[in-house]
Amino acid sequence: MINTADIARAMAATMERASIPMYGNKLRLPDRGAIIALIRELRRLFFPAYFGDPQLMALSAENYAALLLERIETALTAQIALALPESEAVQASQIAQAVVAELPHIQQVLLTDTVGFIRKLPHHLIDAFRSTLEEAKYADFIIHVVDASNPQAAKQMHIVYETLHQLEVTDKKILTLFNKQDAITDREPLRDGRADITLRVSAARGDGLEELKDCLARILRENKHYLETVLPYDKGGLLQQIRETGELIAEEYLPEGIRIEAYVPPELFEKIHA
Numbered sequence: 001m002i003n004t005a006d007i008a009r010a011m012a013a014t015m016e017r018a019s020i021p022m023y024g025n026k027l028r029l030p031d032r033g034a035i036i037a038l039i040r041e042l043r044r045l046f047f048p049a050y051f052g053d054p055q056l057m058a059l060s061a062e063n064y065a066a067l068l069l070e071r072i073e074t075a076l077t078a079q080i081a082l083a084l085p086e087s088e089a090v091q092a093s094q095i096a097q098a099v100v101a102e103l104p105h106i107q108q109v110l111l112t113d114t115v116g117f118i119r120k121l122p123h124h125l126i127d128a129f130r131s132t133l134e135e136a137k138y139a140d141f142i143i144h145v146v147d148a149s150n151p152q153a154a155k156q157m158h159i160v161y162e163t164l165h166q167l168e169v170t171d172k173k174i175l176t177l178f179n180k181q182d183a184i185t186d187r188e189p190l191r192d193g194r195a196d197i198t199l200r201v202s203a204a205r206g207d208g209l210e211e212l213k214d215c216l217a218r219i220l221r222e223n224k225h226y227l228e229t230v231l232p233y234d235k236g237g238l239l240q241q242i243r244e245t246g247e248l249i250a251e252e253y254l255p256e257g258i259r260i261e262a263y264v265p266p267e268l269f270e271k272i273h274a
Helices: 004-017 032-046 061-083 086-108 123-138 153-166 209-221 237-245 266-273
Strands: 141-147 173-179 197-200 225-231 247-254 257-264
Touching (some): 032 061, 032 086, 061 086, 086 237, 141 153, 173 209, 225 237, 237 257, 237 266, 257 266
Antiparallel strands (some): 225 257
16 A cells, blocks of 8 residues: 655655755746747847847847847846756856857757658648748758658658759758667668768667767868967957857967867958968
């Protein structure tokens, strides 16, 4: 027979021992409404043409970004403080500032998730998904995720390519992921002759995910030059350009300047060595 009183005492003890209050008057948790509002601010910052506040967009682009960044940092600091033990809450501002510092890089490497298999959907949904798929025109490369356990996988792959062709998306590098390798039967492995790269993965088990990360890093570094140099402090503004258009691997502040390792576009590589 289950003794609910003992179970209740054990669970209460866990609540009381938690480093972050889980119960009672001292309960401190991030606010769901505030986090949703923060996500909306990030959308306004990253996609002003779609989600921007018309009144704010009367400002210059720099002032628009500065105002939103201030709001984001303030809101983020408050929510991070609620997620930390009270003794560590003073670190919230530093954490928020570190996140804000990465936003320019995040803006450059945004990933769009869209549906690929659109046949046999209602017409109004087909139109909606097709408009989403049109974003592929502006992508640097396409990740084509295939349910390799589905008997109709080959047909679905054909429909994806047919749709991309109809949208005139024919010049993008394609990485095909044959997912659900953990659920594959003994049938012949799928192949994709139209993809530039193919990988076999299992999101459920984590198989192939490290290889995927390495592959994405290689793709993002294509057409970029490796740079290892010391930037004089009077050229420190170039560091922000590296963050925005390249991949900063390491930075170190020395008496003579900022030592950096990075992958940068050719034009910026030439500008730094000019």
